[in-house]
Each structure stands twice: as C-alpha cells, then as structure tokens.
Amino acid sequence: MATFDIRTFGCQMNVHDSERLEEVLRRAGHARVEAGEPDVVLLNTCSIREKAEQKLRSEVGKLAVRKRERPDMLIVVAGCLAQQEGEKLMKRLPAIDLMIGPDNIPELPDLLADALLGGPPAVRTIFDVDAPRFLTAPHAVAGQPTAYVTTMKGCNERCTYCIVPYTRGPERYRDSQAIVDEIRVLVETGVREVTLLGQTVNSYQDPADRLVLAPEADPEDPDESAFAALVREILTAVPDLWRLRYTSPHPRHLTPSLIAAHRDLAPRLVQHIHLPVQSGSDRMLKRMLRRYRRAEYVDRLAKLREAVPGITVSTDIIVGFSGETDEDFEATLSLVEEVGHTGVFGFKYSPRPFTPALKMGDDVPEEVKSERLSRLFALSERLIGEHLKALVGTRQQVLVEGPSKARPENMSGRSARNEIVHIPDASDLALSHRMVEVEIVEAYKHSLLGRLTEASRNEAESAAPAVQPGKRRLNVVAS
C-alpha cells in the first residue's frame, strides 16, 4: 500500500477526473496522505492553455529535487498533457515515472503496482473508443450538496484553436440509465443539485436508444440530440433532485427541444446557461470553425429567454485569435453588450500543438491581446455589477453549500440563476444543504448579500440538520 496526493490543474472535467483517480487508488488499497510527504504524487494536467506545460515543468522540477533525496517517490502525470505529449514529455522531464491519458484511469492501479516494484517508466494513452468506460466515485469524496455527473466524453467538433478532440478523442456517450442511477444514488446521499458534464454536453446521444425524443425535436435537424430527452428523464425519475445544471453546451445544439425542456422544467432545470460563444464576429467564428453565426447565437438565446424569462447567460471568449482585427473585437464587445452576459470567461488566444489554427499564424501582438482582454473584462464587470444591483430588494431561493470561504461567519450558496449569495447571522443554524429564501440586501462586486426571510429563519430554527456528506479532500490548483 502506498500513500498518494493528487494535484489538479485546469477545468471542471479535470477536477472530476481527479475524483476518479482518487477512487481507483483507494479501491486498490492506497491511501491519500492527510499529512507528510506521499509515496506517489499525481499531477492531473490540462493542456488547453499554453501555460500548462510551464506549470507542469515547475511542479515536476520541485518534485525532482525531493526525489533526489527520496528516489522511491513516484511522479505520475495524468490528464490532457499526458495524452498530448506522451513519451516526448517523459524524455523532456525524466523525473516522471508514469503517464496516463484520461481514458486510462482504470489501468492506473496495475501500472502503479509495476512502478512501485521498480518497473521502468511507462506511458499509457489509449482511447477506449470501442468500449468506453465511465468511472464513478462515491460522493463522500466531494462532500457538497452539489455534484457533477459525466454524460459523455470526447468531442466531435473541430474548432480550429482547440486541442480537446486530440486529447480527449471522439464523442462517446454514457448509457442514460447509468446516468439516472448515479444521480438517484447521489440524491439518496444528500446531493440536491447536479451538473451534467460533457465537452459538448448537449450533443448527447443515448447509446441504448432508450430515450424517447421530445415532440419538439426534429429528427432531420443535424443539431438535434437526445439531450433534452435525457434532462426530462432525469427530472422525472429523480423527483428529489432540486436543481439540474449542465456544462458546457454548444450553441448549435441549443435546439427547440432543449428550449422547450427549459420552459417546462424550470425552476428545477435552472435559470442559467453557460453558452460559450468565443467571438462576436462572423469572420472569426468562421475561422474558428464554430459552425454558427452571431445572429444564430443571439436568436437561439432570444428564444430561450422567451421560454424562461430572466434566465442568465455566461460565456467563454477568446481574444486575439489569428487574424482578429479591431473591428472583429468590437463586434465581440457589442455581442456581449447585446446579450448582457452576466459572466465572461475571457482568454488570450495561444496556439496549441496539433490544432488547425497553427497554420493560420498567431498574428495579434501580445500587448494588443492584453489590451483587448482588459476591455472585455471591464465591460463584463460593468454588466455583472448592473445585474447584481438590480437584484437588491428581490427574493431568491438559495441552495446553501456551507460557510463562505472568504467570511466563514457567513453561510453561502447559489441562486437558481447562479449568483453567489452570502447569508449573515446564520452560522448557528443548520442551513447547509438546505434551500432557503433570502431577501437580497446588498450587491458586492461578484456576489450578493441576502438575509433569511422570516419564514425561512423560523423553518431553519426548528429543523434538524440536513444530510451532509464527508469533507472535500481534493487539492485543486486553479489554472
């Protein structure tokens, strides 16, 4: 038996994979270190941005120093960078003992057993295309009233800037019954809100073809999928699931059937969508091969807003993509203003290996990218500020997750529209994992302050503590 630690870089998908890495190691008899130095350090990597390898180099460099004093310590690199670089990376960073791709997590215990017996360095990065495996981990690992559930892996899109199809492979879908069963078990252990995960989550197809397509779905429409039917199935089969979210959808799969599902299933299907747009310029969208035009993005959102008034929209944007002119960037700003995004995750374009955009060149100077990103963030801050201020005086339903990180004397949670809400004078109440009603009394820069309504306070004072699973044990390094 060995002790291990996991350090996670990158997106939510990687955080989720780290839970699976932890679970397969626990089942093999290994233990996560609570204190002291582990026998095995796992670095679960991301390769979406350029800095990923630099971060990994820096981590491995520090660990290599320790390894000189403790040669039996093992360094394992998992995730997208392992998939992308394989043996080449191991040659560049010889302190690494083992590399595994995202699809090879189930093989980790055997590979690790060899390495612990002194076996040679190994690389395993094979996609499980013929028989896809979807691992689960008990929710006690995450310890929240919220949980993530995988619906699919890989991506069939070919956005020219993106390395994901290379590092995660083609789309493979999880059996719909397995998804429903996992959510049912999560709810039995106290989870109240689930986020469905997938690279293009709303292109989901049911491999067993069990789901009945919604009447709004046009089977001839290439953008249609079984995702709306999946969402309906989950919320019907698991009535005690209070909220369902999903991330990240592709705009072209925001189809009439999914919009109808939002209309029929709100508020349990939450009033928020994170819909990556990447650019507001049709010229850029074409160069990025996003397969929709600006007008289509706006039009689909308008239909969604008609179906679910007040739904909030956040997005991802790349600035400084190959060939982006001032005019293209202005189009992006105008789109963000027009849509009124209440959250913008902006990134400077950086060329990634093995992507079609490499051939297009990286011709926007770094200082121009920085300036555009600052302007985008300034706009985004203004829009978020206006949105949050407009909520002061309203009543919101908040799913309380626990003490606030910044101010532990406050409890905090999220509204159905995804705003973070802090609740003061409530730390003596067993609010965690409960849905409470608050009146919003103040807007901060990125969050809200809400006081319990009298009815909610009375209810909380007389209630027994809600079910609370175990504590989070993952060590997450933000990218």
Ligand code: SF4
């Ligand atoms: S949809 Fe495009 S950006 Fe998203 S994972 Fe697929 S290729 Fe990458």
